[in-house]
Amino acid sequence: MLLRHTPTEITERSALVINPAKTCQPVGAMYAALGIEGCLPHSHGSQGCCSYHRSALTRHYKEPVMAATSSFTEGSSVFGGQANLLQAINNIFTVYNPDVIAVHTTCLSETIGDDVPQIAEKARQEGKVPAGKYVINASTPSYVGSHVTGFSNMCLGMVKGLAVKTGKKNGKVNIIPGFVEPSDMEEIKRLAAEIGVPITLFPDTSGVLNGPLTGKFRMFPKAGTPVEALKGVGEAIGTLAMGEWASADAARYLDSEFKVPCRVLDLPIGLAATDRFIDALRKIAGVAVPEKIEFERGQLVDMISDQHQYFYGKKVALAGDPDQLIALTEFLVSMDMLPIHIVTGTPGKKFEGRIRELTKDMGRPVNVRGPGDMFLLHQWIKNEPVDLLIGNTYMKYIARDEDIPLVRHGFPILDRVGHSYFPTVGYKGGLRLAEKILSALLDRKDRDSPESSFELTL
């Protein structure tokens, strides 16, 4: 057994986290910053954090992840990292020449109290920032929130650092897609284009973290949200924030500071959440939903109804990020599946309430914890087994020990590909997700059926 020491009996822990269902802010900030065209993320702290974050993102995407670090030494940890950051900014513009450096902090520079905006200003005054180039920043202490918070903070940093107040309107809608895959961002753009809503999607990692192999390496792929577009987000007619945890802060800031009204939606994963997203786009554009999209929706409804007998009543345990878990739970419930154990490591008061609300008609109690960890989730599973697990790659240790099929979803997925190419948002994404769930359940049925009742057709 891989997790042989996990007891069935649950004891409350006040201090020890075991097998976390979250990681730290900077990795989310780094991911978000990669969604700006021509941007080099920069980690202001010791080099280890940056090395770990780059490695984690690389393992998840199987793509180059470029980011720099201030490489603090003992001296910088005592006297502050100003000299390191100034030197880094100079070196980065000289050697790599990005359009933007997006600086995020780490626990160390936060604990020291380095004032990054002030250091960036000093760099500008000293002529270390070439004309037309930018240094933006986000404060991302990991002793607050999680990687999702870091993503959110960097989205906010983009607005604070780049949006220009002109008082004009550009007729576009901002969409903040949340901490989702490049494929999902691509799909959100496609859906908006189908409906005819001109959008600024930020950040946009499609084409950055699922790029082609051409024989030529581009440190800054021709993809990501252009700086010019980010400068214009304050001129938008509105903002759709996909997900309370990952996207709402930047949207609300645009609302209060730039008078760009915002709506916070759930991630468009599954039927109902996608319906709300499409409905919002339709109302913004003032158009009827194109037939093509209704067709896609119909396909998803068709497939679920065809296969309903296999979804029905299946118990599911999930770990992941709040925005994803909320949308996934709603989707599972809509298929008459039973999401009964749900854990996120990311804190946030509203999470447990939302899940309880979504599952209240399921007719049975649900275990939900935010923040919790995978150790607790595993204990819940030992107490009440499930038919399916949904979560990141670390869930495979539980899957193997308990012999339960796993559908990989979330961050990080270290041992499979596909997430960066095929979306799970939108109706097409719903179809893929439902197909994966179904395949996992049916593969298990095929494996476990006695020979006498082994079925050809399912």
Next chain:
Amino acid sequence: MATKSKTKPLVDPEDAKKALVAKYPAKVGRRRAQQMVAAPGADGDIPEVTSNVRTIPGILSMRGCTYAGCKGVVLGPTRDIVNLVHGPIGCSFYAWLTRRNQTDASAPTAENFMNYAFSTDMQDNDIVFGGEKKLKAAIREAYAIFKPKAIGVFATCPVGLIGDDVHSVAREMKEELGINVFGFSCEGYKGVSQSAGHHIANNGLFKHIIGNDDTNTGGKYRINMLGEYNIGGDAFEIERLFTDCGITLVSSFSGNSTYDQFATSHTADLNVVMCHRSINYVAEMMETKFGIPWIKVNFIGADASAKSLRKIAAYFEDKALMDKVEEVIAREMPEVEKALAEVLPRTTGKTAMLFVGGSRAHHYQELFKELGMTTVAAGYEFAHRDDYEGRKVLPSIKVDADSRNIEELHVEKDPERYRARKSEEDIKRLAAQGLTFKDYEGMIPEMDKNTLIIDDLNEHEAERLIELYKPDIFCAGIKEKYGIQKRGVPLKQLHSYDYGGPYAGFKGAVNFYVEIERMVNSKIWGYVKAPWQENPELSARYAWE
């Protein structure tokens, strides 16, 4: 497929150096140039490689931190210690199973905590008011649930800064719980790379575990294997060879290891060192305190493996062991030779670059040599001068401020337990026969003349190198892998082995031959350009008939 008969002519190393530093601000260029040298060839004077110096901010280095070297590298592979990371969540999360240290916990009662990540998940309150209380509570909770023999506590960056004392907490908990609890001040900002963390880990092992249990666990030819971390099962392959030769492995540091192995390791009669950089401190201290000599070995490469087994046999000066070792080598070699004969026509003459770690960039050159390939450039991520130039330069290494921060333990002969395994005369006699002790010659002497050695290579220099040398394969880590491959050059990960391996020993060598042949001849590289990209101008159109 056409076989290249000769290696491409080497780029002039001085030209290469100029090209590598051309784009840097002047000061950075000067600093980096000191970390690049041309190999002098077998008889040349060994040049000085500036190394173990600070990473330049903003330059995309491959390096990690002290914590990664301490918790990740040295302590991580031991299965029955609960490694509790005191800090915010990330540091623990990223070190969770990502190094691929395999372990054999198949015994029914074996403890194995390696699949778990433990963290105090510090919150802002802990940063403001101190985290010692939470750490104590976490240790108690870990003990209550897991009842481990030992708990190691690892401090990450913010911990040192806010003044939490992991050592005093560890002492208090040791007293309270009656198990071994020990702390490591391995905050990431200490030192300039993982290397500082190795040293801190070595000190901790020596202070808190090694020598705790005098039980002699029996067996003949008792050795410890140091600096082998069982990535991809390397240690399993080496253990197989030891078992077949009748050599007893008392403890491994630290692949496939247990707490009890560490505790009894001082009863061994020889230490063999694989990765010199990460573990030479333990070897030195065990010699001083307990009288156990150490020799450098290398089980990467079939010839190197044979040589290493012979060295161990030579040390014990026992005819039966020598015969057994020869028998094992003779048994293993035919398969190696067969595999090599199959791949050689397709690997000979190709070129490789290795930039990784503190020993692998050297050790793996053996395997490439066996494949008929030339290493045209190599360097370590976090090594010191002795790993490049050999231990004879040790007295001349200046200790800078960053290294001075790392404690040097003062070790003396153990009054009761010191037992010189070999007399000074024995050591001299064996040395005269070619078995040198406490000796590592470093990477440089083994590299061809005018190949390039670069310490702490970064993204920009890697790009230049590839343009200049067009190597057939590049060896580095996960952060480098996909960027290099986008350029059409296959990259072999030598930290994680791309989830393959083992590559140590004889079976490992065979695995590596097959793997490298696959990579340098993979058909996919021929498809990078679409057919129409060869002549993009539309010069003719289909005439439908």
